[in-house]
Amino acid sequence: MLILLPPSEGKTPAAAGSAVDWPSLSFPVLNTYRAKVLEALGTVSAHEDALTLLGVGASLRDDVDRNTRLHAEPAAPAHQIYSGVLYDALGYRSLTPVQRRKADESVLVVSALWGAIRFADRVPAYRLSMGTSLPDVGRLATFWKPQLAEALKPLTAGHLLVDCRSSTYAAAWTPPPAQTVAVNVFTEVNGVRKVVSHFAKHTRGELARHLLARRGNTPQNPAQLLNAAKEKWEAELVEGSARKPHALNIILPN
Template sequence: MLILLPPSEGKTPATGGDAADWTALSFPALNSARAKVLDALGTVSAHEDALALLRVGASLSADVERNTRLHAEPAAPAHQVYSGVLYDALGYSTLTAAQRKKADESVLVISALWGAIGFADRVPAYRLSMGTALPDVGRLASFWKPLLDDALAAATEGHLLVDCRSSTYAAAWAPPAERTVAVNVFTEAGGVRKVVSHFAKHTRGELARHLLSRRGKAPQTPAQLRQAAAEKWAAELVEGTARKPHTLNIILPS
């Protein structure tokens, strides 16, 4: 089982230590593409209209300025740098040592800057969304899609893929549909379901934590994933097709 996560919008910068060692990152075949994105990001971030080009507000000016020196910025494991609702709910720091090891081996983060990284990979904090277009790179989801198809094929072969990404990051890579389960979250009241956003992030984080911390073997099939989710929530599985992944619907009380 592998768990696919989006990065968080907010990131926690490392307070000290060495810069990222690119040769140590997972999926080294992506390094040339990572360098191209990093160079384009640095150029855009140094522009006088950087905030507008990156579609962020003035409160994030320090984050954008940091983009200009990412080669030298201190790095920390991805599970520390990424923060926010989903990652708080996953609660990596409160997992046991064995569970953290499992997380390091099982969680992949699909990233606008790095393409894909492992949970223990050391990276600096940065500001870049998958929905952004960069000079000489273009729309990042389109840029990464063929590269991730090649880079992740062998690493994900034979694994059940639990897809907890948002739609923006799901656009960057479509894993094999027969082995992928996308996670949706709804509230239900009076027989009427509503899609939720904030609680979807929280619940996906909780699901990731549950899968990493529960006893027994990790789910190997979509049906086993539904059974695991049903240990905590009302859950249903919608079968996929040759092109469309399965869907795990978690239904929260209103």
């Protein structure tokens, strides 16, 4: 089983430590492309209109300034750098050592800067969204799509892929539909379902934690994933097709 996550918008910078060690990152075949994105990001972040070009507000000026020196910034494991609703709900630090090892093996973060990384990969905090377009790179989801398709293809063989990414990050890599289950979160009022956003992130984080921490066999197919989800939530499975992944719909109480 692989759990696909988006990065968090907010990131917690490492207080100290060495800079990113490129050869040690997972999927080193992506390093050439990572370097190209990092260089373009540094150039844009040094521009006088950097905030506008990156689509962020003035409160994030320090984050954007940090983008100009990422080669030298302290790095830390991705599970420490990424923060926010989903990652708080996953709660890596409170997992047992065995569960943490499972998370390091099972979680894949699709990133606008790094393409794809594992939880144990050491990276610096940065500010960049997959919806951004950079000079000489273009729209990042489009840039990464062929690179991730090639680099991650060997990883998917025989695995159930639990896709907890947002649509912005899902656009950067389309895993095999037959093996993939996209996780959706709804509330239901008087028989009418509504998509939720904030609680969707939280619930996806809770689902990831549940799959990492629960006892019993790891789900190997969509039906087993549904049964695991039903241990905590009302849920249903919508069958996919040759071109569309399965969907796990979690319905939260109103």
